[in-house]
Amino acid sequence: MSNAGAHQPKHPWLAEARAMLVLGWPMVLTNVAQTAMTATDVVMMGHLGPEALAAGALGANLYHATLIFGIGVMSAVSPLIAIELGRNRHAVRELRRTVRQGFWAAATMVGPMWLLLWQAETILAMLGQDPGLSKAAASYLHAMQWGLLPFFLYLCLRGFVAALQRPGWALVIVLFAVAFNALANWCLIFGRLGMPALGLPGSGLATALSSALMFLGLALVVVLDRRFRRYHLLGRLWVPDWPRYRAFWRLGFPIGITVTFEVVIFNGAAFMMGLIDATSLAAHAIAIQIASLTFMVPLGIGQAGTVRVGHAFGAGDRDGVTRAGTTALVLAIGFMALAALAMAFVPHWFVAPFLDASRPGAEAVTELAVVFLFYAALFQLADGAQVVGSSILRGLGDTRRPMLLAGLGYWGVGLPLSAALGFLTPLAGRGIWIGLAFGLSVVAVLMLRRWWARERLGLLRGLRITAV
DSSP states (O other): OOOGGGGSOSSHHHHHHHHHHHHHHHHHHHHHHHHHHHHHHHHHHHTTOHHHHHHHHHHHHHHHHHHHHHHHHHTTHHHHHHHHHHHOTTOOHHHHHHHHHHHHHHHHHHHHHHHHHHTHHHHHHHTTOOHHHHHHHHHHHHHHGGGHHHHHHHHHHHHHHHHTTOTHHHHHHHHHHHHHHHHHHHHHHHTOTTOOOOSHHHHHHHHHHHHHHHHHHHHHHHHHOHHHHTTOTTSSTTOOOHHHHHHHHHHHHHHHHHHHHHHHHHHHHHHHHHHHOHHHHHHHHHHHHHHHHHHHHHHHHHHHHHHHHHHHHHHTOHHHHHHHHHHHHHHHHHHHHHHHHHHHHOHHHHHGGGSOTTSTTHHHHHHHHHHHHHHHHHTHHHHHHHHHHHHHHHTTTOOHHHHHHHHIIIIIIIHHHHHHHHHSSTTTHHHHHHHHHHHHHHHHHHHHHHHHTTTTTTTTHHHHHHHO
16 A cells, blocks of 8 residues: 555645745845845945935936846746756756856846946936936946846856755855945945945945855855755856747746836836935935835745746646645735834834934935835735736746736836826825835736636646646
8 A cells, every 4th residue: 555645745735835934934035135235235325415325226226227127037047947847856957058048148138238327327317317416326336237247147046046945045145245245335435444435336336246246155055065066057158058048038038027117117216206306316215125125025935936836837736836826925915914014103113224313304304204105005915916926927937928917007007107196296206106006006916817817818738738
């Protein structure tokens, strides 16, 4: 008599929740730590004064408009590897080739990004931003932009270790990078420990050096750790695999566009704030940084959901797909409900660390940031639902239609509504945030509707083929 069923969990939903948390918490902490690096930059710039903070916010938003596309493209690594491992858990060559073509994709897209960011001052001036702020933001970007390539390569390796369900090393490395970034910011902005006082460019240089450190650290891990060493990820990097390269872009490009749609609406909000006044822009920078920190939790859960759904999909496990996706949604929405309550009832706890209260204009920025944070509380549930919804669809290899849904919600609804309420009503900055909340809600509904209709829409056809 076979005892194969002895190892089956008696409560598969509890087992899935446990597996999701084990995989997800290092990803969540990794995302929080990476955002903490940006938050460190904002805090340090805030101590240079509200104008420096406003210039840094302009530069950071333009930088993230390019960065986030690359992050999306690199996100293709996890589902491609997860689905392959679901089909064949002993796969080696296929995984190595996927990582290699991820490196090629990073090298392909970073050149145009560097050229674009080098023209930052001209771009910001064309967008109607203050000339002095535009010049300062450009000096910040010209130092920071060189960290793009190592950061994309780091993301590629991070996607590999996550798909193997061993994300711990990425967490260790990014925690070390957070500490390094804080020290480098302190030294290079204010001229500590014998370093030159570079101001905003010093913060950009600190970020670039931290990105290089993250890639080198994780590259060392995949070369030396016995669990990763057998894949020989860094060998024969010059050898092309054009079919896999095209497959990488077919999956990664829509993901990049999807996340860019979301981030650009927030960048657009920052530029619109800059057209109102510097106080609104600085307050927006603080509130959006806090909202970004809470967003890292559902983002990490969504990344874990991509891997869990991808494994189940590749293995032909229909029930496993359902359990993985639903568990990710419940965990993410539950956390965001708690975050919304905290933002609504104790906003000053979050805002206070970002500003030196003795600086001129700090009180006005603080008061407005608290107001903006209330509107951020309103869209927490929608933000968590939309990012997990798109992530679990990604685990099924479904990226093109979610890209269109994101474009409709963010650009067709959210951005026009933000502009209308911000400039055609007395709401000003408050109206911009209301538009953001509405756009996120529309996207969340569309993503969840597609997930629950996955059977009817034929998104599991590949699963049936694999099962056969």
